[in-house]
Amino acid sequence: MDKRPIGIFDSGVGGLTVAKEVMNLLPNETIIYLGDTANLPYGDKSAEIVQRYSVDNTEFLLKHDIKLLVVACNTASSVALEHLKSSYQLPIVGVIEPAVKGAIFATRNKKIGVIGTNRTIKSNVYPDMLKAMEPECQISSRPCPLFVPLIEEFFIDHEATRLIAVEYLKEFKEQGSDTLILGCTHYPLIKDIIAEILPGVKLVDSALSTARDIYSLLDSHQMLALTPRDGKPPAHRFFATDITPKLNDLANRILGMKIDFEEVSVK
Ligand code: DGL
DSSP states (O other), X not given: OOOSOEEEEESSSTTHHHHHHHHHHOTTOOEEEEEOGGGOOOTTSOHHHHHHHHHHHHHHHHTTTXXXXXXXXXXHHHHHHHHHHHHOSSOEEESHHHHHHHHHHHOSSOEEEEEEOHHHHHHTHHHHHHHHXXXXXXXXXXXXXXXXXXXXXXXTXXXXXXXXXXXXXXXXXXXXXXXXXXXXXXXXXXXXXXXXXXXXOXXXXXXXXXXXXXHHHHHHXXXXXXXXXXXXOOOOEEEESSOOHHHHHHHHHHHSSOOOEEEOOOO
16 A cells, blocks of 8 residues: 555646546545646647656656656657656556557447647657557547647637537548547547537547556555545645636636645746
């Protein structure tokens, strides 16, 4: 048993989708969350910069004596996960592999679509991993860079988002994909619009699959916090590198509860 906290970082609040699933599945675990909102978006930055931010975020979380690191950002998982794994001793979980496993499990016709930020799609990490695990699958992938700003503007059930989604998603219709990976932490928030445009297509987001992977990993290392810390409910902490009103609204929307962010500088 290990009662130290789990550290989770994302470029913003989208990674709270993962934190929420961890809270549901592992209610005794304490979470230290960091949203690097001052540097958001990662999706349009170079791989080197995202790697550097990821190291800074990891160093910050390590100061909180975490037992496990979760890179709850698709862009950072695409370009920095291997670097982090080779640089640090603690167990590290990203969001790509759980989504890939989820998609392979879900598909029937082996035609899988992937959407994500520019950087994630450019990295090719999803098609590479999908092909390595299921050589017969046909993959089409597409960056959807306008989704993050639209969601940040709360255009969640909005005609503008619907119009752009129709444009972005048409190739998946043409390809006949039966499964689509939502390869960005923000996209689960517009799942309803995507489902409307691609009826019958299975939408795989990594939050739940990642939480399951975390559970298995902690369980296999006998590192689960089996009872609440000090007999009290876990005292999660939420940090952000820039706190704006929008941040709180989006966080409340994702978690379904009000949280108080603490502002930090990680560099
Ligand atoms: N968190 C990022 C991701 O999952 C989306 C937002 C950004 O571009 O930083 O790829």
